[in-house]
Amino acid sequence: MAGNWKMNLNHLEAIATVQKLGFSLTDEDLAACEVAVLPPFTDIRSVQTLVDGDKLDIRYGAQDLSTADKGAYTGEISGAMLAKLGCTYVVVGHSERREMHAETDAVVSAKAQAAYRHGLVPIVCVGEGLEVRQAGNQVEHTLAQIDGSLAGITAAQAETVVIAYEPVWAIGTGEVATPADAQEVCGAIRGRLAELYSPELADKVRVLYGGSVKASNVAAIMSEPDVDGALIGGASLDPDEFVAIARFRLHPADAS
Numbered sequence: 001m002a003g004n005w006k007m008n009l010n011h012l013e014a015i016a017t018v019q020k021l022g023f024s025l026t027d028e029d030l031a032a033c034e035v036a037v038l039p040p041f042t043d044i045r046s047v048q049t050l051v052d053g054d055k056l057d058i059r060y061g062a063q064d065l066s067t068a069d070k071g072a073y074t075g076e077i078s079g080a081m082l083a084k085l086g087c088t089y090v091v092v093g094h095s096e097r098r099e100m101h102a103e104t105d106a107v108v109s110a111k112a113q114a115a116y117r118h119g120l121v122p123i124v125c126v127g128e129g130l131e132v133r134q135a136g137n138q139v140e141h142t143l144a145q146i147d148g149s150l151a152g153i154t155a156a157q158a159e160t161v162v163i164a165y166e167p168v169w170a171i172g173t174g175e176v177a178t179p180a181d182a183q184e185v186c187g188a189i190r191g192r193l194a195e196l197y198s199p200e201l202a203d204k205v206r207v208l209y210g211g212s213v214k215a216s217n218v219a220a221i222m223s224e225p226d227v228d229g230a231l232i233g234g235a236s237l238d239p240d241e242f243v244a245i246a247r248f249r250l251h252p253a254d255a256s
């Protein structure tokens, strides 16, 4: 379960949030479910200090990185800098960056490659907008994004990649995809990974669903065979809600 904080929570709020997570999540919870937070860049040092100091079994990472490793790139953050701060993950190709920063699949692939150069695991985001969904082209569209975003990623790298299927129309709207909608595309993604790499590799890759996930709907989504986890925006800002999401196995899968 990965919490994408987006541009929310300053470093003081980040400390309070991670402390609460660290206090609430038991060893049992963390043995059953990996938990990661993806704060803004300015919070990462604070999160690192807490996680290291309190020996919390929580992973953390960033929401973006530069395609370049070093140099005259004003405002950019390199994979090397994130690795130095102990990041495990980095989100690449979130729909908000694809839309607002015109990131193409080629850019996303370059960012995923930059992540691997520094030992970071990319969480590669894909997913269709409302018009594509209404036209019924969600599978075709999302698989084309997979092809483009994973271009240049070797099998050895792809073994660890995390894919997040986030239908744009379900992000921050309260409009959650049905479990069957999530399964349709997540299953197709796994099928494409099998074609691009191998069925064995495809089975190992974690495919997440994202879009209005909360404690009350997570169990139903997680009951689908090809949904291995969730990328959570708004609900991850509330530590109690995020902990309840991480405990999805305790909720009935038919809650709505």
Ligand SMILES: O=C(CO)COP(=O)(O)O
Pocket: 004, 094, 166, 170, 171, 172, 173, 174, 210, 211, 212, 213, 231, 232, 233, 234, 235
């Ligand atoms: O974009 C998302 C996670 O990356 C989903 O955001 P919400 O959970 O707020 O819909």
